[in-house]
Amino acid sequence: MAQVKKERLIDSSINAATEVTDSLKIQARQLWLATLGAYAKVGKEGAAYFKELVNEGQALETQGKELLSEQVDSATSKVEQFKAGFKTRVDSATGGRLEKVVDSVEKGRAELLGRVGIPSRSEMQKLSAKLDELSASLKGAKLG
Structure with a gap:
């Protein structure tokens, strides 16, 4: 019974990490699609608008990278903390x-x-x- 609980904890940890990475993939994909949409619009409205979008895109890219990096770091840290704590508790309970x-x-x-x-x-x-x-x-x- 204890083994089943341990496996459930491991599975829930894996699921949590998967959800975080899936969310990050979705956000990255949306940014990519928005960029493509902006590029298509530029083709219709001219070079001046394109330059404006490039400048705004650079700022957003920097912010997006920082945000994604923070989220990945946070999720990774939480997963690692959980794994370390869980492993310590399990090792002490089972003698390794x-x-x-x-x-x-x-x-x-x-x-x-x-x-x-x-x-x-x-x-x-x-x-x-x-x-x-x-x-x-x-x-x-x-x-x-």
Whole structure:
């Protein structure tokens, strides 16, 4: 029963970190789309407007990078603090044996998922990255 609680804590930590990174991806994507929209508008309204947008974009880019960096640093710090505290508590409660048990359970889970044809998290992340690249290249081809 204690093992189940530990696994739930680990899963909730992973889910929290995933939510933060997903949120950051969405915000970055919105900034990118806004930039593309601004670029399209410039083509219609002239070079002067373009220069104005470039200046505003530079300021917003700096602010956005700072904000994203702060959010990532904050989320990373919180996750690391949680992991360190959790690991310390678990290690002291189990005498350091939990890591071996977790590794064994993870290997078994990965093997089981592989047997039934469910891709692993890393495989899904690789596929997602490839789709992002393909999407970017298709958008580049449409703009060009």
